[in-house]
Amino acid sequence: MITAGIDIGSITTKAAVMAEGKIRGTKVVFTGYNAEQAGTKVYEELLAELGMEKSDVGRIVSTGYGRNSVKFMDKAMTEIICHGAGAHYLNPRARSVIDIGGQDSKAIVLDEKGKVKNFAMNDKCAAGTGRFLEVMARALEVDLDGFGTLSLRAGDPSRISSLCTVFAESEVISLISKGENRENIIAGIHESIAARIAAMANRLRIAPLVVMTGGVAKNIGVVKALERKIGMAVEVSEYAQVNGAIGAAFLAAGLK
Amino acid sequence: MNKMPEIVLFFLAKIKKLALHFKKKKKMKEIMMVYYMEAKSARISGRKVAWITSGGPVEPLIAMDVIPVYPENHGAMIGASKMGTDLCEKSESMGYSSDLCSYARSDIACATVNGGPIGGLPRPDMLICCNNICGTVLKWYEVQARYFNVPLFIFDTPFCHVGYAEEVQRYVRSQLDEYVLFLEKACGKKMDSDHLKAVGKLSLEGQRLWQAVLATTANSPAPMTAFDAFYHLALIVTLRGTPLVIDYYTQLLEKMKDRVARGIGAIPNEKYRLLWDNIPIWPRTRWLSEKLASHNACLVADTYTSAWCGTTKYIDENNFFDSMAEAYTRIYLNIGVDEMARIVLEMVDMYKVDGIVMHSNRSCKPYSLGQYDIQKIVEKERGIPCLMIEADMVDERSFSESQVSTRIDAFMEIIKERKGA
Numbered sequence: 001m002i003t004a005g006i007d008i009g010s011i012t013t014k015a016a017v018m019a020e021g022k023i024r025g026t027k028v029v030f031t032g033y034n035a036e037q038a039g040t041k042v043y044e045e046l047l048a049e050l051g052m053e054k055s056d057v058g059r060i061v062s063t064g065y066g067r068n069s070v071k072f073m074d075k076a077m078t079e080i081i082c083h084g085a086g087a088h089y090l091n092p093r094a095r096s097v098i099d100i101g102g103q104d105s106k107a108i109v110l111d112e113k114g115k116v117k118n119f120a121m122n123d124k125c126a127a128g129t130g131r132f133l134e135v136m137a138r139a140l141e142v143d144l145d146g147f148g149t150l151s152l153r154a155g156d157p158s159r160i161s162s163l164c165t166v167f168a169e170s171e172v173i174s175l176i177s178k179g180e181n182r183e184n185i186i187a188g189i190h191e192s193i194a195a196r197i198a199a200m201a202n203r204l205r206i207a208p209l210v211v212m213t214g215g216v217a218k219n220i221g222v223v224k225a226l227e228r229k230i231g232m233a234v235e236v237s238e239y240a241q242v243n244g245a246i247g248a249a250f251l252a253a254g255l256k
Numbered sequence: 257m258n259k260m261p262e263i264v265l266f267f268l269a270k271i272k273k274l275a276l277h278f279k280k281k282k283k284m285k286e287i288m289m290v291y292y293m294e295a296k297s298a299r300i301s302g303r304k305v306a307w308i309t310s311g312g313p314v315e316p317l318i319a320m321d322v323i324p325v326y327p328e329n330h331g332a333m334i335g336a337s338k339m340g341t342d343l344c345e346k347s348e349s350m351g352y353s354s355d356l357c358s359y360a361r362s363d364i365a366c367a368t369v370n371g372g373p374i375g376g377l378p379r380p381d382m383l384i385c386c387n388n389i390c391g392t393v394l395k396w397y398e399v400q401a402r403y404f405n406v407p408l409f410i411f412d413t414p415f416c417h418v419g420y421a422e423e424v425q426r427y428v429r430s431q432l433d434e435y436v437l438f439l440e441k442a443c444g445k446k447m448d449s450d451h452l453k454a455v456g457k458l459s460l461e462g463q464r465l466w467q468a469v470l471a472t473t474a475n476s477p478a479p480m481t482a483f484d485a486f487y488h489l490a491l492i493v494t495l496r497g498t499p500l501v502i503d504y505y506t507q508l509l510e511k512m513k514d515r516v517a518r519g520i521g522a523i524p525n526e527k528y529r530l531l532w533d534n535i536p537i538w539p540r541t542r543w544l545s546e547k548l549a550s551h552n553a554c555l556v557a558d559t560y561t562s563a564w565c566g567t568t569k570y571i572d573e574n575n576f577f578d579s580m581a582e583a584y585t586r587i588y589l590n591i592g593v594d595e596m597a598r599i600v601l602e603m604v605d606m607y608k609v610d611g612i613v614m615h616s617n618r619s620c621k622p623y624s625l626g627q628y629d630i631q632k633i634v635e636k637e638r639g640i641p642c643l644m645i646e647a648d649m650v651d652e653r654s655f656s657e658s659q660v661s662t663r664i665d666a667f668m669e670i671i672k673e674r675k676g677a
């Protein structure tokens with residue numbers, strides 16, 4: 001059977017199509033202000049790319065904050081369950097998932113079957129989310145995509161002590177005016193995010209294998225900082241950003 | 257006093273008649289209405305009004321015929337009527353920090369504008385502050401004592417990590433004598449110790465009845481939910497020590513027992529049983545109860561409403577006055593985290609719950625501190641999941657519906673998975 005998963009997040013909307021347990025294609029678009037439109041668009045475009053018709057798709061599961069805004073899904077499931085399922089599908093040895101999304105971050109502990117045993121979320125505060133990085137990139141006038149590699153060149157990461165995004169931003173601005181180099185500041189920003197996430201993950205007593213999902217997983221600087229803070233290796237799949245959509249498509253196949 | 261004007265007498269007679277009528281019918285709404293009307297007309301009826309903290313020793317007030325009024329109960333009413341955010345903002349513009357407890361913020365603001373659902377609390381003649389719930393109340397009551405220029409009595413209960421030391425008993429007990437002296441001075445009359453004994457008996461009986469009401473939800477399906485308990489709680493908080501409480505809870509208990517006998521559940525299809533921790537999110541109780549019911553989940557018990565009957569074991573029926581020192585000192589918010597966890601575990605077993613919903617309450621630090629430890633202990637000892645919701649009991653600015661909604665959905669997915677449904 002062909003199934004689809006649609007993950008409507010605060011910043012991006014992702015879709016994945018699977019057939020007989022294999023990924024056939026994935027796609028990412030910006031969510032914008034209309035979640036329903038974004039969900040419909042990413043789905044239709046992906047089908048067109050794959051040369052498929054809607055009638056080819058047996059079942060659809062939606063997830064993410066906008067999961068209830070589309071009407072064509074068979075079931076809406078939370079991103080926690082979907083991220084767990086996606087991580088397990090991509091790597092059955094995964095026992096913990098750290099997902100840093102646009103407006104929240106979460107840590108999920110899985111059992112050997114990929115079922116969620118426990119989870120913790122930070123959704124109250126922008127610090128420790130993708131939004132934090134965006135704000136910082138703006139303050140530094142650096143393209144976000146360059147953050148990861150730039151930070152790897154840091155000699156001595158700056159200390160960003162504020163827990164609050166707004167305060168951290170002014171800290172960064174004062175570092176800039178003091179003439180601190182960019183690489184060090186960016187590395188300091190990554191350390192600060194990683195410290196936040198590690199505190200949440202440790203509270204949950206995460207165990208190896210740890211995988212990281214969500215858009216921020218593309219940032220090698222955050223991944224490395226996180227590895228140091230939790231003292232465990234962190235694996236990132238090439239599908240990290242669409243992990244939730246893959247999980248949704250995977251779960252769609254198992255729906256009764 | 258001069259002869260009262262006719263219109264006042266007429267008004268008082270009306271309230272009395274209304275009170276008698278409602279006392280017979282025993283409807284919560286009307287009882288509370290009469291209670292606040294009596295308190296608001298205290299000045300004309302010549303009675304005194306005392307503001308008191310929710311965990312404070314109220315029995316001596318009742319024995320002195322003083323009307324106790326609870327700013328925290330008022331805070332809950334403000335929250336439930338969604339008027340909290342405005343008042344919180346008002347207090348912030350007066351200079352109070354947004355980190356201050358939202359009961360304190362809304363009360364302090366309300367006193368200056370007579371706002372809120374009942375147009376403000378009646379002016380106090382005295383303030384009674386017991387710090388067994390938190391340290392915030394000390395400063396809060398000092399602020400109000402200055403504002404209203406009335407005497408303040410502070411009843412200091414040391415924190416009891418474990419056990420209850422002899423010197424603590426001596427210290428707290430000695431303050432009870434000071435308390436009585438304070439009241440005698442404020443009211444200009446002597447305390448009638450026989451009357452105080454009788455009030456003590458009624459208080460204990462009321463607490464036992466409340467416990468019995470709550471215990472009915474150990475049945476499955478539960479005849480009422482914690483959301484109902486939040487509602488019925490008002491009387492044990494505000495009027496314990498009066499016969500009214502006994503009548504009300506006796507009737508409620510009968511009703512619940514009858515529902516149990518007939519197998520009537522509070523929600524249509526109870527499949528999952530949950531325990532609630534912390535003060536309710538007052539502006540969102542309806543939303544939350546509907547949300548949980550949509551998952552066939554019932555909040556069957558909570559640590560909050562049971563706090564008003566959690567220390568009956570320390571009370572000596574025949575010596576209420578001496579023993580209430582211990583009962584008021586060892587309440588849920590004044591004990592160590594290990595003790596709190598032990599109580600939570602007892603509730604998990606008694607009410608046979610499948611999971612715990614913890615409200616990490618931005619306002620109430622003493623209640624929210626330690627929740628992660630309790631969570632760990634419960635998960636280890638009983639293997640059931642705990643959900644953490646971050647919100648505030650009054651201030652709606654600390655609540656995000658879609659975020660809380662996602663957490664609840666995910667939590668219920670886990671519970672359903674575990675129960676194999």
Ligand code: SF4
Nearest residue numbers: 357389390392620621
């Ligand atoms: S901090 Fe907590 S215990 Fe203290 S007054 Fe506020 S709600 Fe009550």
